Amino acid sequence: MLLKNRQINRQIVTAFVVILMSQIPIAKALDLKILDKNGTPVANAVVSFPEIKVAEQTALAIMDQIDKQFAPYVLVVQKNQMVDFPNSDAVRHHVYSFSSPNQFEIQLFSGSEAKPLSFKNEGVVVLGCNIHDNMIGYIYINGGELTAMTDTLGELSIPLPDDIKSAAEVELSVWHPELSPMQTKRVTVRLPGNTKNHSITLPFGLEIAKPELNTGFKKKFGN
Structure with missing residues (x-):
């Protein structure tokens, strides 16, 4: 699929x-x-x-790559909250999403760091890896409601x-x-x-x- x-x-x-x-x-x-x-x-x-409604979340959220899987499988964040994509694997990853209007891509080398991202639009971001096709994850972006x-x-x-x-x-x-x-x-x-x-x-x-x-x-x- x-x-x-x-x-x-x-x-x-x-x-x-x-x-x-x-x-x-x-x-x-x-x-x-x-x-x-x-x-x-x-x-x-x-x-x-x-x-x-709840207070604005300013803590840095983490979507890691561990054992060639996104960790966590589903991440919940607020709109505009910063999300970091560390690579805890010893292999390279190429994280991306086609989810409109939150499309992005990041190439992540083992041990390297990428600039955190923020998502300005509510909705669900479906994540994939260009190198490892079996990897899939989700970021649920809420608009500030209790979640x-x-x-x-x-x-x-x-x-x-x-x-x-x-x-x-x-x-x-x-x-x-x-x-x-x-x-x-x-x-x-x-x-x-x-x-x-x-x-x-x-x-x-x-x-x-x-x-x-x-x-x-x-x-x-x-x-």
Whole structure:
């Protein structure tokens, strides 16, 4: 599968979850578990709260290359946050993205450093390596909303801001690169006031496919 086609057809799933919270203490953490329709935990699912804004993130984010893989597989950053691309491998990498309007390319030699990049546009940046076609990664760029990502168990715990009141509604947007088919789904969850652990089952199954990347950069730059 071409990386460019993968970008166009990437599996973006938005689950709008209206949580009716009654008598939940202020600033209480919300614990979520994300599952696919088969009950499989969904790791690397990005959960964002579009209506809840957070402070600007100034810390340098890291997208490393380790054992010929992007590390982490999914990186969450804010718009305009700086991202460093170190090369921890003993081989050369040529990192690039066709994702419009955030296209870029960096040639990374072992032990060398490249200037960090910032992304001015929200969205998902699909990463590839011109030298190692099996490498693929993702940078999720948010617009300053509260955002978190599930762990290997499909779980996350995120503190809610003080202005979340009793019986408030919270809208969640859930994205994952391997959820299929591509669709938008509205789910309403009514939670008792004394509950803080919530499971969200998304109505699609994970498709684990081997990435087959074939780039146009090879013709231009070679190996």
